[in-house]
Amino acid sequence: MDRVDVLLTCDRTLMSNHHGKEFLGFGTSAPPNWLPEWLFRYLFFPKIKKVNGLPWQAPYGLRKIEAKLIDEGIDALVVDPDDLAKYRAKIIGIYVMDPFGWGPSSTTFAGVMKTGEPYLAKYFKKLLQSKGYKKLKEEGAKTIVGGPGTWQFRYKSEFLDEYGIDCVFNGEGEMAVDLIRDALNGKKLPRFHDEYGAPSLKEIPTIRKASVNGLIEIGRGCPRGCKFCSVTLRPLRWYPYEKIEKEMKVNVEAGVKGGILHAEDVLLYGQRGVIPNEEKIVKLNEMAKKYYNIISWSHASFAAVAAKPKIIEKCSEIICDEKQKWWGAEMGIETGSPELIKKAMPAKAKPFKPEQYPEIVKEAAGIMTDNNLIPACTLITGLPEETENDVIKTIELMDDLKDFKSVIVPLFFVPMGKLKNEDWFKEEEMNEMQKELLIKCLRHDLKWINTIANEYFQERKRCVFLKPFYALFVKIIEWQGRKKGVLE
Ligand code: SF4
Numbered sequence: 001m002d003r004v005d006v007l008l009t010c011d012r013t014l015m016s017n018h019h020g021k022e023f024l025g026f027g028t029s030a031p032p033n034w035l036p037e038w039l040f041r042y043l044f045f046p047k048i049k050k051v052n053g054l055p056w057q058a059p060y061g062l063r064k065i066e067a068k069l070i071d072e073g074i075d076a077l078v079v080d081p082d083d084l085a086k087y088r089a090k091i092i093g094i095y096v097m098d099p100f101g102w103g104p105s106s107t108t109f110a111g112v113m114k115t116g117e118p119y120l121a122k123y124f125k126k127l128l129q130s131k132g133y134k135k136l137k138e139e140g141a142k143t144i145v146g147g148p149g150t151w152q153f154r155y156k157s158e159f160l161d162e163y164g165i166d167c168v169f170n171g172e173g174e175m176a177v178d179l180i181r182d183a184l185n186g187k188k189l190p191r192f193h194d195e196y197g198a199p200s201l202k203e204i205p206t207i208r209k210a211s212v213n214g215l216i217e218i219g220r221g222c223p224r225g226c227k228f229c230s231v232t233l234r235p236l237r238w239y240p241y242e243k244i245e246k247e248m249k250v251n252v253e254a255g256v257k258g259g260i261l262h263a264e265d266v267l268l269y270g271q272r273g274v275i276p277n278e279e280k281i282v283k284l285n286e287m288a289k290k291y292y293n294i295i296s297w298s299h300a301s302f303a304a305v306a307a308k309p310k311i312i313e314k315c316s317e318i319i320c321d322e323k324q325k326w327w328g329a330e331m332g333i334e335t336g337s338p339e340l341i342k343k344a345m346p347a348k349a350k351p352f353k354p355e356q357y358p359e360i361v362k363e364a365a366g367i368m369t370d371n372n373l374i375p376a377c378t379l380i381t382g383l384p385e386e387t388e389n390d391v392i393k394t395i396e397l398m399d400d401l402k403d404f405k406s407v408i409v410p411l412f413f414v415p416m417g418k419l420k421n422e423d424w425f426k427e428e429e430m431n432e433m434q435k436e437l438l439i440k441c442l443r444h445d446l447k448w449i450n451t452i453a454n455e456y457f458q459e460r461k462r463c464v465f466l467k468p469f470y471a472l473f474v475k476i477i478e479w480q481g482r483k484k485g486v487l488e
């Protein structure tokens with residue numbers, strides 16, 4: 001049996017590369033449905049291939065903390081959740097994204113299908129109920145959870161006792177090193193550790209092994225300062241090209257062929273303000289395309305697209321070729337109301353004025369459609385300052401976006417960032433306007449999903465073979481939505 005000081009893992013829905021299609025990862029937030037579980041698992045979160053007994057790819061957050069601990073002289077290893085029983089460890093570090101299914105896509109699926117907890121919550125619990133985890137706990141291992149989903153434990157602290165979770169670390173992973181050292185030295189861990197400090201560029205390590213779907217960070221932080229967002233509490237840092245290139249090489253050398261550039265707004269790479277720099281973005285994407293056959297961006301903003309449309313044209317020329325016809329990004333529309341922009345997201349529209357925001361969104365949507373950028377967008381409703389008029393404005397914007405090739409996901413306000421002391425918005429509080437907004441989003445998505453799916457599966461033969469099953473899943477959502485009265 002192998003001994004490791006810190007064993008790092010995550011549940012099965014996260015330890016997957018989703019057939020090399022990051023977007024399929026959203027399927028993990030669906031609840032069990034008419035597709036048998038074995039088939040659903042294969043379609044949306046197949047087991048990751050192993051090399052020398054270890055996961056070939058692992059979530060980027062795990063790779064980062066693994067590298068940091070090793071750099072600091074701490075013995076750490078990322079392992080498959082099914083392999084925990086093969087090890088002895090002093091600490092189990094578990095990475096979480098949406099442990100209880102309260103994230104945006106989970107709540108959307110729950111709103112339509114109404115059939116219980118999503119797979120990602122089910123598999124998180126399965127990990128904690130597994131023989132391997134229980135064995136490690138019986139041997140005295142301490143459990144620390146970290147990752148973007150840690151906020152959820154604040155609302156379910158009894159869960160910590162139930163599954164022997166000793167500490168919830170909320171902050172950038174690099175800042176957990178001292179806490180981990182304390183745990184290794186037998187010190188008592190706090191139940192919750194909120195870390196507001198942030199590592200400098202030098203303190204952020206380079207990953208040593210491949211990340212899921214070649215995702216690599218190009219920077220951290222965001223200059224827009226939306227009140228409901230926790231990212232905004234951290235400083236803005238952009239990585240130099242060399243640092244980014246090193247991580248691309250790590251992935252490519254491991255055999256990963258595609259990659260995702262990750263930042264809160266890829267278009268602002270290298271900038272202090274909110275106006276994209278063409279030269280920097282072009283250089284970054286050219287470099288990415290040199291290493292990866294297929295690339296996409298994690299996030300970008302409508303305002304940045306509208307501020308420099310030429311950059312999107314150039315990126316389209318760089319990215320789209322015989323290997324890929326389009327690229328994707330997650331983008332927050334959030335609202336169609338200039339009033340709400342002023343109150344809750346004062347820099348969202350910059351360099352434009354809040355009054356121009358709905359027009360900016362429409363203009364950017366046109367630019368993206370013309371240049372093969374297909375985004376997955378979010379809307380937020382239930383903000384404490386939101387009025388009925390704000391929701392009406394968002395509904396009007398949705399009407400104007402009906403020809404925009406995109407997915408638009410509504411999400412409920414969750415108390416985070418500067419609004420962390422406000423009340424959580426609950427589904428049962430929805431008024432008629434908010435319900436109408438949700439239905440509009442669903443109709444939009446059902447209209448576009450098959451078109452997008454057709455393009456999405458073009459590049460890989462195996463995925464073409466699986467395509468009918470994904471289409472069947474969309475039909476199931478539609479059918480459930482009608483049966484439960486969400487859609488007419
Ligand atoms: S633009 Fe996005 S990442 Fe930036 S502060 Fe607003 S919600 Fe957060």
